[in-house]
Amino acid sequence: MKPLILIRGGGDLASGIALRLHRIGFQIAILELAKPLSVRRTVSFSEAVYNGSHTVEGITSRLVSADQLQVTLEAGEIAVLIDAQANILNNQFLTSPQSTFLIDARLMKTEPEPLPINIALHIGLGPGFIAPTNCHAVIETQRGHSLGRVIWNGSSEPDSKLPDGDARRVLRAPTNGNIEVLKQIGDFCKTDEKICLINNQPVLSPFDGILRGLIHPSVNVTEGMKIGDVDARNDPSLIYFVSDKALAVAGGVLEAIFTKLKDND
DSSP states (O other), rough: OOOOOEOOOSHHHHHHHHHHHHHHTEEEEEOOOOOOSSGGGGGGGHHHHHHHHHEEEEEEEEEGGGGGGGHHHHOOOOOEEEOTTTTGGOOTTTTTTSSSEEEOOOOOOOOOOOOOOOSSSEEEEEEEETTTTSSSEEEEESSSSTOEOOOOOOOOOOOOOOOOGGGGGGEEOOOSSSSEEOOOTTOEEEEOOOEEEEEEEEESSSSEEEEEEEOOTSBOOEEEEEEEEEEOOGGGGGSOOOHHHHHHHHHHHHHHHHHHHHHHH
């Protein structure tokens, strides 16, 4: 019997993992915040929290309560629950330690809090996770030769504190507050064009490009927080596809899962 896969976080990296696992037949439930912080929202299953449902590359996620979980999974959709603390692990009617795998894709980059119970497989993405100390397997998330590799003993590369590629592409909040949206995801932006305002302070496009992502306007942001992403490739169709990085990391997750299943045979 295939395990139930729980994924903590529903952003773009987590959604690439969910997409690949769902396509090969695993049942997926995403555990999210009440107000998800995803930036690449067009390819983040977490958008279901705001809209009720969200479709990425033909696969639909749906916001559900715990009592709707099984029906949603049986309907072939990805379930999204507001459950930041992973309390579902304490519900013996929905999960069991022997048949539940959990992937922590929140990218907190700090040591995670212990899970409330021991489960069959706990996979951590990126810095903060150390196998087998606080998880069973770590997946490398830093671009380079090791991207997507499975680490059963040790940790990933330390947090570089720098985004992939041109660091200018990442938009950060100049102050605390809520966003007044001036540009929509997928819009073309010229250099120094206003993308949004936060407490009347403008966030400008760093170069000519497509607005690849922007945090949901209902989120109360804090100074320095990542709120957006501009793509210099100028191809608006790319906002609808999960990234190559997400697919590579998903490959590592698949390897870890099937290694565990093989060991159980």
